[in-house]
Amino acid sequence: MSADSRIEVQIAILAALGADAELAAIVGDRIYDHAPDDCQAPYIQIGGGERVPFHAQCMNGSDLLLTITTWADGHHASEDVIRMDRRINDLLDGQRIPVDGHGIQTMRLVRNRGPFRDPDGKTRQGVNEYRCITLPAG
Numbered sequence: 031m032s033a034d035s036r037i038e039v040q041i042a043i044l045a046a047l048g049a050d051a052e053l054a055a056i057v058g059d060r061i062y063d064h065a066p067d068d069c070q071a072p073y074i075q076i077g078g079g080e081r082v083p084f085h086a087q088c089m090n091g092s093d094l095l096l097t098i099t100t101w102a103d104g105h106h107a108s109e110d111v112i113r114m115d116r117r118i119n120d121l122l123d124g125q126r127i128p129v130d131g132h133g134i135q136t137m138r139l140v141r142n143r144g145p146f147r148d149p150d151g152k153t154r155q156g157v158n159e160y161r162c163i164t165l166p167a168g
Contacts, residue, residue, distance in 0.1 A: 035092045035132040035164040036081055042129040043076055043096070043122065052117050056110060065101075071153060072102035072110050074118070079159075091165040092132075095140070100156040102145075107154040111145040115156045122160060135163040 040063060047053055047061050053074070060073035078097040083090065098118055102110035119139050121127075126134045137160055144156035 032166070034081065034083070035129060035166075036079075036094060038129045038132050039094060039096065039134075039162055039164060040076055042127050043098070046121055046125075046127045047074060047076075047118065050117065050121055053114065053121075056114055056117075071104075071107075072100070072114065074114060075099045075101070089165055091135070091163060094160075094162040094164065096160045096162060098158045098160065100144075100158070101153060102155075103153045107152070108145040111154045111156040115142055115144070115158055118158060129164065131167050132164040133167055135165060137162045 044061060044063065048059065053061075057072050057074055060069065062069070062073065062075050063077050065073055065075045076096070076098050079095045082093040084093055100111050100114040100118070102114070119142070122137055123139045125137055127137070140159045140161045142156065142158050145154040148155060
């Protein structure tokens with residue numbers, strides 16, 4: 031098994047966020063790794079980041095920096111972004127969500143920024159960066 035867990039962690043995050051009723055009340059099923067061009071806000075996009083492999087005492091793992099972006103528009107756009115960011119943090123920060131073929135050693139919020147105003151003047155976005163350290167299972 032590869033120590034590179036990026037795909038498996040992304041799938042696990044999509045599943046964890048997609049299964050949450052509180053987030054679904056805000057975004058419905060609009061949680062993407064790549065949002066369509068015509069996507070209607072509010073929505074969540076998981077993507078971007080970096081991986082630093084590590085090797086320690088017969089173990090190979092991944093130190094991942096993952097970016098989750100929240101998008102909203104309308105009269106309560108900033109509030110919606112903040113509510114999504116808070117709920118995502120409740121679901122991920124300090125949690126060991128199940129990841130196929132890998133074990134999460136730690137998942138922590140590194141930085142939360144926003145809500146920012148998009149150049150269109152009506153859309154707001156929040157940017158959340160998580161650090162996730164994984165080891166292959168077994």
